[in-house]
Amino acid sequence: MHNRISVAILALVILACVGQVPASAAGGEVVGMRRLTEQEYRNSIADIFGKDIAVQGVFEPGKRIGGLIEASGAILSITPVGFDSYSKMADSVAVQATSEKARARLISCKPASAGQPDDACAAQTFSHYGLMLFRRPLTGDELQSRVKLAASMTKASGDFYTGLRYGLASLLQSSNFLFRVELAVPGGAKEYTLDSYSRAARLSYLFWNTTPDAELLKAAQANELGTPAGLATQVDRLMASPRLDTGMRAFFSDMLQLDTFDNVSKDSLLYPKWSVQLAAAAREETLRTTIDLALHDNADIRELMTTSKTYINRNLAAIYGVPFNFDEDWVPLAFPPDQGRSGIVTQISMLSMFSHPGRSSPTERGVALMDIFLCEPTPTPPNNVDFSIVNNTDGPLKTVRERLMAHATNPVCASCHTHSDPIGLSLEGFDTIGRHRSTENGQVIDVSATLQGKSFVGAQGLGRFLHDNPKYPACVARKLYSYAKGVDSQDVELQDVKAAYKAFGDSGYRMRNLLKAMTESEDFFRAAPPAVAAKSTKLASQ
Amino acid sequence: MKLDRRFLLRGTCQGAAAVMALPFLDCFLDGKGQALAATGKRIPTRFNTFFYGLGLTKSLWVPKTAGLNYETTIQLKPLEPFKKKMNVFSGLRVMVDDNPNFQHWSGVGASATGISPSKTGLFDSKTIDQTVADVVSRGSRFKSVAAACAGDPKQSYSSLGGANNLPAEASPLSLYTRLFGPGFQDPSRTDWKPDPQIMLQQSVLSVVAEDRNRVTQHLGPSDKARLDQYFTSVREAEQQIAAELKRPDIEAKVDIPTAPDEMVVNSALPNMRKVLPLMARLGALAMATDQTRVFNLSISEPGSQMFVPGDPLGYHQSTHEEPLDPILAYQPRVARYNVYSMELFAAFLKELDAVPEGDGTLLDHSLVYGFTDVAFAKIHALDGIPVLIAGGASGRMKTGHHIVGDGSPVSRVGLTLQKAMGLSVDSWGGGSMETKSPYTELLA
16 A cells, blocks of 8 residues: 555656656657767766766777767777776766765755655656756656665665665666767658757767757757757857867867877887877877867868967977977967978877887878878778888888889889878978978988879978868868768768858858858758668657 | 685595695595586686787798697797697688788688678677687676787777677776776685675666667667667676675685786887786686686787887888898798797786696686787788687697698687587688588597
8 A cells, every 4th residue: 555655656756857758859769879988978977967076987999980989989889898887987976976075066855864765856866867967858767767776775775865876877877878869850751850859969069079058958848959040049159158169179189080199109219208298298289279270260270281370388399399488388389480390280299190109101191191181091002012122221212202102113002102192201301209300311301292283392382282172171071070970971972061061161161150050050960761760669658 | 724614525635734835726626637616616617819910920930740749930939838738720721702801800800700801890790709708608707808918998809799899908907907806706705795785786787777678679770789789788797796796606726916006008019028917917817716717818909019119110010111031031020029929928828827726727727719810911911820729628628739721711720719618519600711620639
């Protein structure tokens, strides 16, 4: 008898908390599942529970697909090793969030008795954090199972907050938090379009690299993101925030492949100046320059290839060969004019990431830059190529250029090497850690190059070549679109981003214009019809 | 010496004084000489893989004669202490069939799955260690554990199929924490009690697992597979907790060391020489205490980036750029790197062989599958890809042989290993490498 009453009360409580779930919240078809990246996870936890909540654990690595790690989130799952780590992190976050210190701030209700279950307070807590973590309201079942769990844990431990801890931990290790589950509803003939909450998440992770805030969730609940005006209001708000820096840092960090630094080692005998700190500083330098130019100055993105402006700290000053007499950690610098540097392609990051531990590699640099900035990957060489003739430094061919040019005599090699090497050769004025040099093995380095019918000299010539190449801003647009939607950039045609690309060009290639036009286009939320659409039933039927 | 009840019941073989000096487990053999743990349970047979990139140099590693008592070659020299506990296979083939020879990948895929990979970087099926783990790991805490000696968690050749490889622990500290950090139940403790905290975690996982019913029928096939993988991982976590709630079966008399320090873990050879023995030792202790029965250790990516400080080329570049010495007819610098790989392999085997267990050592109760990506790295050739295996599989694998493969597919070794691990499997591999012929002469 008593049991039946408490079940009835629980049902009422849950009904009150779940409220009217809008049809779009849980009524759609799953059209995508994107595993959170480490940074997305960390930012989400910090925004939901506060920055003082420590997140310690190992995240499963991603893979770079079409030049972007973000795209792999749409095909990777969670292995036992990864889940073990997520599960421990979930519990640790839940322990911190329900600790005596954090309670007053994070738990908005108080239990009737601290040693007894209180289903109403538990349900209120879980529906609030469930909405934040799942980026949509919990379904009745999802909430009920957590309330029941908390009640039994409270009984077992004699502590209401211990019950909350385990309920929260179960939300934090759910597939609905660890993956951004994208739901879509029919949106016109044979087409699907993302539902309101999935739109909110896509916008939020793109602009701020974190979970939607309360205001965005409210707009989703009111279905405002489905109207052009409502969408524009939120896009403008997200773009006006300084947090846009965070979102775009994540994008450029992925596009410029700055995570490569995690596995770069340099030969400490040949390059004693190289250190983990230097690598971290080089990564930061590139991000500062890029964000400053693209967002703060709202400049033409093509100038990233030619600008002489950068930021340095003490470590970097040593490599650039300039004095560092400042109190600040970071100061602006104009590249020394005699080094022939040009934009981010000549920053320490780009030069050192794509080189061998002991020497520079025009081929690696060329292959990487073609892929990163022009969206043109280079095919792998044939299996049976004999490189030894062209690479013997004791032989007659002294410089890397001479050795590489020997490839041109072999038509099999030439087809690819003429594609990627010129970029790398024009950067030979910089060694494997990005220091300027003018000779190699006693020979003066020739930094001239011819690429796609255009001849240029040195890094400044390369910068100008990339600046003037229409494939470069087109590649930025394709990569941004792929990053936001979680698809392989090699499958994206410029046609798919036509309207946004036109707005980008019309504005003189301002990143903000690209972002705004892309996210306000209905295409941005379009989804392929779900693969099982014919057979499946609606998700909401519970 | 404090003797527990089970010891007194079974402690009839040597007298307590001798036991004190001997590793505890040595006392317990059944009538047929089979190793038993203190609890009377048979010691499980463990499975290990050792991956090294870029192969070996044919003229320097292949023994001149076949069968037993072959003469050790220059490149097998570091492994000489284990010669009687190993088998080496020369002349094996990788058939790529209709797929391209993906550089530095086809050999990895073929060795690990018996199937020529159809995409670079992906395995076309579950890898052999996971097939073995499905059968042998029931009841151990972790189904398998992987470690990467060069510090990159992606250097794992252990996969459930599809895009997901099981990430490797990338430093001795992280490997230690996974194995012997929170949740570790020390088998040598006499006051063992189940941890109530762990029981509560079990209820959390069942709530997480319940969410499954709501979503899976609404997904396209690839997302469904991904979600299935997630829920399989949840189930493994539940099994892990179940193992942590049991009194450990094996009373291994090994000392669990304190946590190692943070250290530089990368592809520089001097660092690898420091890291590898630590990782190998932790893996050996994990198997001795039944934390896992499957341990995968790698020293590099397939095109190994190992380098000796001061060498501007490094290993992989050397294989492509160093000319063949006109007199020696091989690449001298590459040959040195080959030997460094074998030294690291020997350091792994040494740690396994250093743990006494039952009537022998942990290595005697293990199999170790040593494989690589290419036969001749300079041209990415696959024919003659070296395969080295070690360990007696608790008496089921005969050792000390050089098997001349005369063009057999590499998958024959994989099938033989599975047979020796006690799997009931009749064929393994795919396409031209599908085989039904294990090396029966090696199976005891």
